[in-house]
Amino acid sequence: MYRLDRYWHGFVHILFPQRCAGCDTTLCHQERILCTTCLYHLPKTNYHLDPENETAKQLWGKVVFHRAASLLTLSKSSRVQRIIHHLKYGQQPDVGIYLGKMYGKILRSTPIVKGVDLIVPIPIHPVKKRRRGYNQSEYFARGLSEVLNIPYDTALLKRTVNSVSQTRKSRAARYDNVEGVFTFVPQRRARAIAHVLLVDDVITTGATISIAAQQLIDGLGCEVSILTIARA
Structure with a gap:
């Protein structure tokens, strides 16, 4: 049965080859989402080792938080930019789960997730979610949740205004x-939530995630830590 299953997967892989989200090369049978080369060259930040990292500094003075970190550094025309594009616009939500699991394995024995009761993804507006089919940050939260064994909740925050893209806006205009x-x-809930891990795909100015974090702080009276897949 195992051999038959393996042959079937091999046959499907030949007919519908999976491509790397980072460089678009065809993945080998044992590879998933990212090829070995892209995995090796991912620009991981190691921000979880430094409480005063660049993501944390981006949020200073905007919101009171416990810890903040990002998995990757995003630069223009990079493999990370292509990965994020596939996640958000390429109908590949599994990229988010994959990166969530990756980051979860890095963070599970670190102070940044110690005492966290709940993971909350940044919501997108219902109109955008219907058009895209999913919320990319929710899939990142799923991956983290699976590895860290911390529940996630998509109902605590609601996006009520369908804002236009932040990409071409100035820092002041983003706020x-x-x-x-x-x-x-x-x-x-059966018990109080004391510490929430708020997650998103990319942090640039920190405007979006700061506003969302303050809503959680005001609503729950909780402490908030922040994680993103990448920092631009």
Whole structure:
């Protein structure tokens, strides 16, 4: 049975070859999402080792948080940019789960996730979610949840304003673009939530995630830590 299953997967791989999300080369049978070369060359930040890392500094003065970190550094026309593009616009949500599991394995014995009760992904507007079919940050949260054995919740935050893309906006305009776009939605729970891990795909100015974090702090009276896949 195992041999038959292996032959079937090999046959499917020949007919519908999987491509690397980082460089678009055909993946070998044992590779998944990223090829060995892209895995080896991923620009991991190791921010979890430094409480005063660049992601944390990006949030200083914007919101009170416990810890903050990003898995990767994002630069223009890089493999990380291609990976994020596949995750957000290429109908490949499994990229988010894959990266969540990767980061979870790195973080599971570190202070940044110690005492975390709940993982919350940054929500996208329902209109955008219907058009895209999924929320990429939710899939990142799923991967983290599976490895860290911490539940995730997609109902605590609601995006009420369908903001336009932040990509071409100035830093000041980015804050105007996200002001008031999130609403905290109270949930009935068996126990209090003291520490939330808020996650998103990319942090640039920190405008979006700071506004969302403040909603959680005000709504739950909790401590918030922040994780993203990449820092631009």
